[in-house]
Amino acid sequence: MQVPLLDLKPQYAQIKAEVDAVIAEVVDSQYFILGPKVAQLEREIAEYCGVQDAVGVSSGTDALIISLMAAGVGAEDVVLTTPYSFFATGGCIRRLGARPVFVDIDPTTYNISPAALIQTYEALPSNEKAAVKAVIPVHLYGQCADMDPILEWARAHQVAVIEDAAQAIGSEYRGRRAGSMGDYGCFSFFPSKNLGAFGDGGIVTVNSAAAAEALRVLRMHGSKPKYFHKLVGGNFRLDALQAAVVSVKLKYLDGWSRQRQKNAERYDQLFAASGLTERIGLPAVTQERHIFNQYVIRVPQRRDDLRRHLGEQGIGCEIYYPLPLHQQECFADLGYTEGHFPAAEQAAAETLALPIFPELSDAQLVYVVACIQAFFT
Ligand SMILES: *Cc1c(COP(=O)(O)O)cnc(C)c1O
Numbered sequence: 336m337q338v339p340l341l342d343l344k345p346q347y348a349q350i351k352a353e354v355d356a357v358i359a360e361v362v363d364s365q366y367f368i369l370g371p372k373v374a375q376l377e378r379e380i381a382e383y384c385g386v387q388d389a390v391g392v393s394s395g396t397d398a399l400i401i402s403l404m405a406a407g408v409g410a411e412d413v414v415l416t417t418p419y420s421f422f423a424t425g426g427c428i429r430r431l432g433a434r435p436v437f438v439d440i441d442p443t444t445y446n447i448s449p450a451a452l453i454q455t456y457e458a459l460p461s462n463e464k465a466a467v468k469a470v471i472p473v474h475l476y477g478q479c480a481d482m483d484p485i486l487e488w489a490r491a492h493q494v495a496v497i498e499d500a501a502q503a504i505g506s507e508y509r510g511r512r513a514g515s516m517g518d519y520g521c522f523s524f525f526p527s528k529n530l531g532a533f534g535d536g537g538i539v540t541v542n543s544a545a546a547a548e549a550l551r552v553l554r555m556h557g558s559k560p561k562y563f564h565k566l567v568g569g570n571f572r573l574d575a576l577q578a579a580v581v582s583v584k585l586k587y588l589d590g591w592s593r594q595r596q597k598n599a600e601r602y603d604q605l606f607a608a609s610g611l612t613e614r615i616g617l618p619a620v621t622q623e624r625h626i627f628n629q630y631v632i633r634v635p636q637r638r639d640d641l642r643r644h645l646g647e648q649g650i651g652c653e654i655y656y657p658l659p660l661h662q663q664e665c666f667a668d669l670g671y672t673e674g675h676f677p678a679a680e681q682a683a684a685e686t687l688a689l690p691i692f693p694e695l696s697d698a699q700l701v702y703v704v705a706c707i708q709a710f711f712t
Contacts, residue, residue, distance in 0.1 A: 338690050338699045340651030341527055345694040346591070350583060357579040367575050376578040377538070379585055383505070384512045384520060386540040388547040391573030392554055395501040395523020396423040398537040399471070400430060401571050402519035405549040406495035408433050408468045415455065415494075416471040417447040418659040418671075419679040424473055424499050425660040433468070435669070437661045439676040443619045445475045445631070445686070448678070449484035456488070469495040474503035474513050476655075476688075477529070477595075477628035478620065482508050482516045489517075497521060501537075504530050505592055507624035514540040524581050529595070529628050530588050536577040594693035595627040598700060602630060602689065605704040614711055616685075629655060630691035638685050641710055648706045653688045 347354070361372060373391045381389040392398050408414060410432035416424055418437040428435040438455045441448040456467065470489055472480040482498075489496045496517030500506075503513040504522055514520020522528075524536035541547050552559045557568030599618065606612055616633030618625075634641050638654075645652050659679040661671035673680065689703055 336699065336702045337649040338651065338695070338703055340653055340688070340690050341692050342694070343526060343531070343692075346692075350587065353583050354580055357583055358576060361575045361579050364575075368572055370575050372575040372578040372582065373573050376573075376582045376585075379582060380522070380538050381540060383585065383588075384514045384540045386512075386515045386520065387542045388544070389538050389540045390547055390550040390554065391578055392537045392539060392550075392571045393573060394535045395499075395521060395525060395528075395537040396427060397569075397571045398501075398519075398521035398523065398539045399423055399427040399497065399499060401550055401553050401569070402497045402521055402539055403427055403431055403433070403469060404553050404568070405546055406469050406497065406518065408495075411466060412468040413459075413463055413466040414469045414471060415452060415467060416499075417473050417475075417679070418661040418676050419445055419656065419682055420473040420475060420499065420660065421501070421656065422660065422663070423501075424471055425663075425666065428471070429666070434466075435660070435666070436463075436467075437659075437671065437676060437679075439678045440682065441481070442678040442682065444478060444480070444621055445682055446478070446480035447472050447485070449481050449488070452485060453488055456492070464492075467492065467494055469497050471497045471499050472517075473499040473501075474506060476618070476631055477503050477506050477626040478618075479503060479506050479508035479513055479622045481621075482511075486516060495519070500540075501525075501528060502628040503626060504528070505588060505624070506622065506626045508622050510623075515542070518543070518546065524577060529592060529626055530581060530584055532577040533580050534577055536573050536581065538573070591693040592626045595630075595691055596625070598691050598693070598695055599625075599627045599630050601697065601700050602691075602704065605701060606632075606707075609704055609708045611704070611708060611711065615707070627691050629688040631655065631686050631688045633682075633685045634687055635685055638687055641707065642687055644710045645703075645706055650703055650706060651690055654683075654686060655688050657683055659683050 553568035557566030
């Protein structure tokens, strides 16, 4: 049996007629950049996330960079974030000339630890404390970070909160949606996210008219009116084809997320019944709405062997992420070494993401767990 990590074809088959029609509509209009389809998606995402406004951008990476720019982060500034995320989270900070200061994760959720955040901040020399302009909590794998203590700390120190919600559209924390809690919520429409476009795309959610306006100016090279530039922005625009596709898919998102949650529950059951929970750690659901962009198990010692074994059995799996950001070569000058963030380093050595996409069959889920059981016995 083959069980790919992700197969987008069955999802496309469900919505093909609708998606093909809106693509044809955009092509017929020959209106490709921003325009009514992007404006419509912005309204729909704002409503879905429970925020005032949303600004479509060219990718999740660009959502982060444009939010940092709007928050006024620049050279010599400091931004606190997790070392256990996709590279873009740390890379964007650096691209603006600012310095990422990493904070270790909570080993049960893999999200930034609020206690470690406060400790790290307090340990900074006073000139660096003053340089802290933003914090980027990441809602990793589809579950929100523990936001209340982060928001409280950020308010007390006038630090902007930029949620990296690229993996977490529709997930919730104490009744609030991902992307609605901080100053900026950054989403990606990369095809492997729960709400994926047919290419690159992203969006930033905000609760302030001034922030929305700043983002709309920055995504057009900082020009307003056209050809007059108060700021240096960039080309961070979302195109109409991607917006139209994402608009169609948004109507189905909650159904797909529910199916991912059901698959996760089924895995939990199968793992419990197999007695494997002595050997592997299952994902901890600590917030009410985890949308399972990934279902990630923890495998002490034998993770890489298990991954090889599953590959041989036709099962796709992946490591998110094998090397924490503080150990990346491009950040060597930041002075971090192995051992700086033990929880992140241990996660990088032990985590393994299993197939969780909505259209998996029960037979496939059973097969994955059976293969893991065979590996251990
Ligand atoms: C996917 C992702 C991004 C980047 O999104 P792109 O659309 O690929 O640029 C940023 N942060 C996290 C946590 C992601 O998973």
